[in-house]
Amino acid sequence: MTWQLAQRNPERLTIHFIPWLTWSFVGLVAYGVGTIVQSIVAGNQPLTSGTAIAVALLVGMAFFALITGGQLGICQIDYRRKLVTVTSYGLLGRRHQERQLTDVKGLEVRVLRRAQYRLLLALRSGERLPLAPFYLISFSDQGIRRIAEALNVEPELIPEKPGGRR
Template sequence: MTWQLVQGSPDLVTVRFIPWLTWSFAALVIYGVTTIGQSIIARGQGITTGELVALVLLLGMMIFTLITGGQFGLCRIDRRRGLLSVTSYGLLGRSYQERPLADVKGLEVRLLRRAQYRLLVALRSGERLPLAPFYLVSFNDRSIRSIAKALGVEPELIQEKRLFR
């Protein structure tokens, strides 16, 4: 799950995409690894091969999850300057893209399942600019409507093709 925080004025709208469930998983893994480490230290013996493998797998799974789905997203729609900027922050660094608002042709909502979707800004060049680096989950369309209103377009719902039914 991702929090989508939309705030601003008619001239500047800021949308923050916060993947709280991914980071909650990371906190749970850190708690588990800490608990296991404390019990190993309290026992006073060395770490066994099984415990070491379990800890390495847990930490590896956490790092993989944070790299693939733990990016924080920031989208700014600045009507005064006529710019759309999309930034994502993650473990592998920062990604920044900026486009003129005049190039925005539409907002595509690519629906994967009932409440899981991806937001893409359609540009006049044919390029699709993702607003968040991952699929979003939401049970209402308030943030989509706010983003579309700030961009001055009507959102277009596109059903993604499923591989399995």
């Protein structure tokens, strides 16, 4: 699940895409690894190769989850500067893209499943700019409507086949 927190003022709309379910999973893994390591340090459990492999696999899964779906995404629509800025922060660094607001011709909603979708800005050049670095999961279309309203476009729903892009 992803929180879509929107802040609006007369000059700009800022949307934060926060992957709280991924971060919760990583927190749970950190708690489990901490419990195992604490038990080993206290001498209640011996360090075996099986325990070391299990801890390494858990840590690896947590890093994989953070790299693939744990990025914080920020989309900012600035009316004063007439810019759309999309920034993502993650373990692999920061990615920042800016486009002119006049270059935006539409908002594509690529629906993978009922509540899982990806938001892309359709630009006049034919390019598609993702607003978030991952698929979003939401049971409400309120965030989509708010973004489309801010861009003054109608969202276009496009069904996407699971397992591959069209």
